[in-house]
């Protein structure tokens with residue numbers, strides 16, 4: 001497939017961003033048409049991906065193309081321009097819900113085999129696995145990541161600071177992580193001197209050799225790691241931390257990234273569930289096994305599976321579960337009103353968003369009593385847990401951050417070509433029996449090996465050389481362009497990072513470093529250094545690996561801006577194209593709930609506005625189309641004005657929401673285009689629209705308000721009904737008519 005120079009691909013995803021798109025696409029098309037820019041949709045929602053995978057089960061009318069695969073290919077072409085909205089990286093409970101909805105809508109796709117036994121079930125399971133977890137982002141992210149708060153956004157936050165919870169020195173909130181037996185402790189790393197194929201196998205203590213992965217092709221210069229997490233150490237750690245919280249009267253919370261680390265973290269999550277509720281699990285072990293309860297999917301799996309039992313048995317189990325709470329610490333809640341705990345579903349508490357929200361709230365999470373409490377935040381993997389503890393220490397000493405004065409922390413993240421843990425899913429295994437886990441080259445030489453026990457999680461990660469070189473270049477460029485110090489957050493004591501540091505030092509030599517401040521520091525030192533600057537109003541670029549890219553681009557924006565939705569998130573594709581992500585957060589399931597119940601969508605589309613502007617700018621640079629350049633510039637002006645006039649959506653029903661905010665963007669954008677004089681054609685096209693929108697501002701805002709406060713029908717969750725969504729998301733007849741008239 002060839003990319004076309006004046007085409008923007010706009011992804012249709014899930015939940016709140018999909019709803020926002022329903023309203024935004026007609027606006028975008030109205031504005032880009034006179035510049036000859038085509039905006040095409042590409043549905044990569046979790047439902048569309050399931051249907052593409054199970055095409056053979058569908059009728060001709062139901063079949064959909066594999067859009068994700070097509071987009072993946074396009075990222076390797078130089079003219080590609082994709083705007084990517086956040087999508088669901090489905091946990092098993094989310095996938096099950098999507099399958100159920102599709103089946104109810106008449107799609108004859110198979111059930112999800114949670115515990116596949118037959119060959120057929122194993123094949124179905126493997127096909128569904130392609131739709132699980134981070135299945136979209138790694139395919140599209142064929143470049144490194146540049147995430148930052150644009151100046152206008154930062155200035156807005158300084159003028160209109162969001163609320164911050166108070167930090168007290170007496171806060172008992174802390175992070176608990178493993179001190180041995182985790183991936184950090186059990187890591188070995190090496191750089192390949194030449195290309196070769198390797199296999200991953202397990203030589204068991206009983207003398208068998210189990211082939212786990214027949215072939216991974218490696219190229220010269222690539223860094224590979226072998227690392228494992230000990231089940232025994234993990235379970236002992238959980239037991240100790242649960243006991244400690246109980247004895248000291250602390251609330252307990254678990255923070256993992258089961259969606260992105262889709263093989264390892266559900267297992268890590270599952271052990272926590274089993275240990276927390278160990279008495280109930282011990283008592284009903286046999287029954288749970290028969291029912292196919294899978295703790296990796298959280299307590300939701302247990303509640304789902306026991307539905308089929310007779311009432312009395314079900315009651316007994318629920319009582320036994322509740323009885324566990326008597327000698328366990330209080331659990332942090334996701335929804336205290338509905339009794340949904342932190343251990344309910346692995347996608348309810350996602351570390352990159354959950355830890356910053358807790359720190360922003362002054363180190364507190366919700367308890368079952370509907371009040372905020374200090375918490376023991378359990379993050380088993382020490383590599384990254386420590387950065388949060390460092391920030392917590394800092395807040396305890398210095399108090400909460402002040403958004404009106406604090407500096408900004410942009411990120412340059414290593415991400416391309418499925419870098420590091422991101423690409424490890426197909427090379428992660430739960431070890432079936434004790435032995436030696438090995439990475440063996442095709443000439444029979446064992447490259448890396450580790451002693452593992454039954455139940456350990458063993459994985460191999462890869463990091464190719466070209467992305468590292470590109471990442472170093474991006475970091476130096478950003479440091480120079482923004483005149484900001486850049487710190488590589490790398491720990492020389494971690495074997496993988498020791499290899500990486502060598503390469504960073506090599507590639508830094510390719511650049512003129514005069515006048516730029518580049519340093520390398522371990523994660524905890526880098527955090528401390530950055531925070532000392534942050535509270536003095538100074539900016540510092542964090543240059544990190546893939547996991548910290550994810551964590552820090554929620555952490556700092558949430559402190560600085562109140563949300564990571566307001567981030568500019570650019571992926572300069574290594575092949576020359578551009579992937580423009582909208583914000584740094586997710587698809588906000590809570591927002592859909594509010595829309596359905598009260599017809600108010602509090603989703604902020606600022607991320608979309610920012611992404612569209614850089615997408616247009618990139619297109620104008622590449623095509624030289626002056627109209628597109630004007631569109632980009634005026635959109636930036638409009639976004640600035642939107643912030644200045646405080647026309648972002650409010651979280652409260654009855655006030656301006658996503659739809660109203662989009663209207664204001666359109667009004668300001670049309671005005672900026674009508675006022676500019678460089679391009680008379682654009683001016684003529686937009687003048688009537690600008691006038692109509694201004695003349696009808698109050699009427700349109702009132703039309704948006706009038707629908708609020710009542711339930712809204714969007715015809716589904718994973719597969720929304722297009723017509724119903726249009727009706728809900730475009731309720732202003734006056735605004736719709738104005739857009740239509742402009743296009744006519």
Ligand SMILES: NC(=O)C1=CN([C@@H]2O[C@H](COP(=O)(O)OP(=O)(O)OC[C@H]3O[C@@H](n4cnc5c(N)ncnc54)[C@H](OP(=O)(O)O)[C@@H]3O)[C@@H](O)[C@H]2O)C=CC1
Nearest residue numbers: 086087088089259350353565585586587588590602603604
């Ligand atoms: N790039 C991607 O594709 C990503 C996808 N995800 C996926 O998103 C889903 C939800 O993940 P979760 O960890 O809950 O994170 P989210 O970022 O979706 O939500 C956390 C909170 O952030 C706030 N928020 C996020 N985006 C916006 C926005 N545009 N406007 C206003 N507020 C916003 C909301 O706060 P409030 O409720 O206070 O309004 C929301 O509840 C999961 O399925 C996950 O896999 C997650 C991260 C990135």
Ligand SMILES: O=C(O)CCC(=O)C(=O)O
Nearest residue numbers: 089134137259260550584
């Ligand atoms: O790919 C995912 O599942 C999540 C990605 C994410 O959280 C991020 O890139 O910030």
Ligand SMILES: [Mg+2]
Nearest residue numbers: 352550554584
């Ligand atoms: Mg993230």
